[in-house]
Amino acid sequence: MEPSVSLHDLRAVYDPEMHVAMLRDGSRHRFYGQCLLMHPELKGQVAIDVGAGTGIMSAMAVLQGKLGKVHAVEALPEVCRLIPRVLEATLEPEDRDKVEVHCGFVEEVLDKQPNGWPQHVQLIISEWLGIMGLNEGMVRPLLHCRDAFDPKPHMLPGLLRIWVQPCEGDGRCGPAVIRSEQLRGTPQLVLEADLNTCSLEDLFVTCTVQLGASGLVGWFDLQCCAEHQLVLSTSPHAAATHWAQCWLPFGERLDGAARLRLRLAPQSTGLPELCVELTPPPGAPLRGMRFFLDRGVVERFGGEDGEDAQGGAKRRRTEDIEARYFPSDIAELLSLAKAAVRDV
Numbered sequence: 618m619e620p621s622v623s624l625h626d627l628r629a630v631y632d633p634e635m636h637v638a639m640l641r642d643g644s645r646h647r648f649y650g651q652c653l654l655m656h657p658e659l660k661g662q663v664a665i666d667v668g669a670g671t672g673i674m675s676a677m678a679v680l681q682g683k684l685g686k687v688h689a690v691e692a693l694p695e696v697c698r699l700i701p702r703v704l705e706a707t708l709e710p711e712d713r714d715k716v717e718v719h720c721g722f723v724e725e726v727l728d729k730q731p732n733g734w735p736q737h738v739q740l741i742i743s744e745w746l747g748i749m750g751l752n753e754g755m756v757r758p759l760l761h762c763r764d765a766f767d768p769k770p771h772m773l774p775g776l777l778r779i780w781v782q783p784c785e786g787d788g789r790c791g792p793a794v795i796r797s798e799q800l801r802g803t804p805q806l807v808l809e810a811d812l813n814t815c816s817l818e819d820l821f822v823t824c825t826v827q828l829g830a831s832g833l834v835g836w837f838d839l840q841c842c843a844e845h846q847l848v849l850s851t852s853p854h855a856a857a858t859h860w861a862q863c864w865l866p867f868g869e870r871l872d873g874a875a876r877l878r879l880r881l882a883p884q885s886t887g888l889p890e891l892c893v894e895l896t897p898p899p900g901a902p903l904r905g906m907r908f909f910l911d912r913g914v915v916e917r918f919g920g921e922d923g924e925d926a927q928g929g930a931k932r933r934r935t936e937d938i939e940a941r942y943f944p945s946d947i948a949e950l951l952s953l954a955k956a957a958v959r960d961v
C-alpha cells in the first residue's frame with residue numbers, strides 16, 4: 618500500500634516541540650506502561666511499534682512488557698536517529714538490541730519486508746492518536762499493519778471511544794482545555810471501536826446527538842483491551858493530557874437533535890484532518906456545519922446565505938527539509954524519556 622501522506626506532511630506536525638509535548642504527557646505513559654504490565658503473556662514475544670517516534674513505546678514494551686523483540690517503525694529519518702539515544706537512556710545494555718529500528722513508512726516497510734522483518738507478530742503497540750482520536754488519519758496505516766499478519770496481533774490500546782457534550786465557550790475551533798462549569802447536558806458516545814477487529818470504515822460513523830449550548834466539546838478515551846478496564850480518558854474531568862479536548866463552536870446557541878458524522882478530509886499540505894459534520898434534522902431552522910479539526914476551520918452550509926467558512930490558515934512549515942534537533946532539544950527529550958519509563 619502507498620503511504621497516503623509524505624514526509625513533508627508529517628513534518629508539518631511532528632517537529633521537536635511536538636515530541637517534547639508528547640514525552641511530557643505522564644498520563645499517556647502511565648496508561649501504556651500499565652497496559653503492558655497487564656499482559657504478562659506477551660513476555661518474550663514479538664511486537665511492532667507503529668510510528669515509534671523517539672522510541673518511548675518500544676522502550677516500555679521491553680521494560681514493562683518484557684517483549685523479546687520490538688520492531689520500531691518510524692517514517693521521519695531525523696526522528697529515527699533519536700531512537701538509539703532514547704534506548705540508551707532508558708534500557709539496560711543487554712536489552713537495547715531487543716529493539717530494531719526500521720526507518721520508513723510502515724506501508725513501505727510491510728511491502729519491502731527488510732531483513733529480520735517478522736512473519737508473525739503478537740503485539741502492535743502504537744500511539745497514533747490525534748485530536749478527538751482520529752485527526753491526522755494515522756489509523757489507516759495502523760490497521761493496514763494489523764491486517765498484514767495472520768493471526769492478527771493483539772492491539773495496544775485495544776478500544777477507542779469518542780464522545781461529545783454540549784458546552785459553552787469561545788475562541789476558534791480546535792484543541793482547548795474545557796472546565797467542568799462550561800459543560801451542559803451529558804456526555805454522548807459517538808463511537809466505540811475495538812481496534813482488534815474494526816475496519817477503517819467502522820470508525821467513521823454517523824449518529825444523532827443532542828445539542829443545547831453554543832458548541833460541543835469532543836474528546837476520546839482509550840481502553841487497554843476488552844478484558845482489562847484500564848482507561849486513559851482525555852475528558853474535561855480527567856487529568857490533563859497533551860491532546861486536551863476539542864472545542865466545536867456554533868457561533869450561537871443551538872438546541873434539538875442533529876446528525877453528527879465523522880470523516881477524514883485530505884489536505885493539500887499536512888496530514889488528513891478529522892471533519893465533524895453536523896446536519897440538522899429535516900425542517901429544523903438550523904444550518905449544517907463542518908468543523909475541520911486541524912485547520913480550525915468551521916464551514917456553514919444549507920442556509921439562505923449559502924456556504925461560508927471561518928477560522929483556518931494554521932501556519933505550516935513549508936520547507937521539505939529535516940527538522941533540526943539541537944543538543945538542548947535532545948537533552949530535554951532524553952531526560953523526559955527517562956522520567957517517562959520510571960513513572961509507570
Ligand SMILES: C[S@@+](CC[C@H](N)C(=O)[O-])C[C@H]1O[C@@H](n2cnc3c(N)ncnc32)[C@H](O)[C@@H]1O
Pocket residue numbers: 620627631639640667668669670671672673674690691692693696721722723724743744745746755758
Ligand atoms: C503520535 S506520534 C507518536 C510517537 C511516539 N510513538 C510516542 O509515543 O511518543 C506518531 C509518530 O508516527 C509517525 N508516523 C506517522 N505515520 C506513519 C507511518 N505511516 N509510518 C511510520 N511512521 C509514521 C510520525 O512521524 C510520528 O513520529
